[in-house]
Amino acid sequence: MSKTDNVKGYGNNSINWYPGHMAKAKRMMQDNIKLIDVVVEILDARIPASSKNPDIDELAKGKYRVLLLNKSDMADPEKTAVWKKYYEDKGFFVSIVNSKTGAGVKNTTEIIQKACQEKIEKDRKKGILARPLRAMIAGIPNSGKSTFINSFAGKACVKTGNKPGVTTGKQWIRINKDVELLDTPGILWPKFEDPKTGLHIAFIGSINDDILFPEDMAYELIQILIKDYPQVLNERYGIEIGDGSVSAIEILEMIGKKRGCLKKGAEIDLLKTSKILIEDFRTQKLGKITLEMP
Ligand SMILES: Nc1nc2c(ncn2[C@@H]2O[C@H](COP(=O)(O)OP(=O)(O)OP(=O)(O)O)[C@@H](O)[C@H]2O)c(=O)[nH]1
Ligand SMILES: [Mg+2]
Numbered sequence: 240m241s242k243t244d245n246v247k248g249y250g251n252n253s254i255n256w257y258p259g260h261m262a263k264a265k266r267m268m269q270d271n272i273k274l275i276d277v278v279v280e281i282l283d284a285r286i287p288a289s290s291k292n293p294d295i296d297e298l299a300k301g302k303y304r305v306l307l308l309n310k311s312d313m314a315d316p317e318k319t320a321v322w323k324k325y326y327e328d329k330g331f332f333v334s335i336v337n338s339k340t341g342a343g344v345k346n347t348t349e350i351i352q353k354a355c356q357e358k359i360e361k362d363r364k365k366g367i368l369a370r371p372l373r374a375m376i377a378g379i380p381n382s383g384k385s386t387f388i389n390s391f392a393g394k395a396c397v398k399t400g401n402k403p404g405v406t407t408g409k410q411w412i413r414i415n416k417d418v419e420l421l422d423t424p425g426i427l428w429p430k431f432e433d434p435k436t437g438l439h440i441a442f443i444g445s446i447n448d449d450i451l452f453p454e455d456m457a458y459e460l461i462q463i464l465i466k467d468y469p470q471v472l473n474e475r476y477g478i479e480i481g482d483g484s485v486s487a488i489e490i491l492e493m494i495g496k497k498r499g500c501l502k503k504g505a506e507i508d509l510l511k512t513s514k515i516l517i518e519d520f521r522t523q524k525l526g527k528i529t530l531e532m533p
Pocket of ligand 2: 398
């Protein structure tokens, strides 16, 4: 299959990409779900809506559920707290974590035990000897599943990397006498209802950059910044957006001008400018930014 076969709607702001290896990973997860007590889904705290995969809801039907708002160090703390409450109200056990430093990771054992309380009680009543709880670690590519597992285990058991598709197969890891984890490859779902979902997933590096449309991403990011973080554009790029009547494309041009991103003939290079903006978001030069609210 060629690269473009996977990309539908090229140029019209919609990313739709579901490669074969993800379909295969999903089948592997379906095959293993019967062994699992609890599904721990790793969300990216910067996009707590878009990073929640509806296929994982389907897969996890009838299982206890834990959500981890990971990469909390990169997200807006006030908004992360709102999201935690939002998902708790929906019945999930939720924890805020930073897998890179380990903050919040250690109490995952307790959260998993709380989520599985009913099963633990039932087993005790039946006199079944407690075996470790089995948790499937699931989530979209690059959300930090493997980093979380290494942090939780206190040693590097699984491979990690800042690009999608690092984990390609399953791997069981015994954490302690209470918990065993199953690492899984990141999966997306075949169709994004809202094109913004695809763009937001692209921001956090869950889709290979070479199939993306940086200008579309830049316009979306600028619109969010104007609305929720208006000071950031001024602080980072020294541009005044005034009364809000300036369009996203004009702002991108202003950034390009300030950064000297020019093509031959002094035309502004919007592609290059877009890539700078995306890279600044990913490397936190724009600060702690959450792109979505419930
Ligand atoms: N700042 C920050 N970076 C993180 C955190 N968790 C993971 N990362 C980084 O995110 C990148 C992806 O981490 P992985 O653990 O490989 O992600 P994954 O979900 O296993 O990815 P796939 O196996 O490709 O699906 C790595 O560069 C990690 O260092 C976090 O809490 N904070
Ligand atoms: Mg991984």
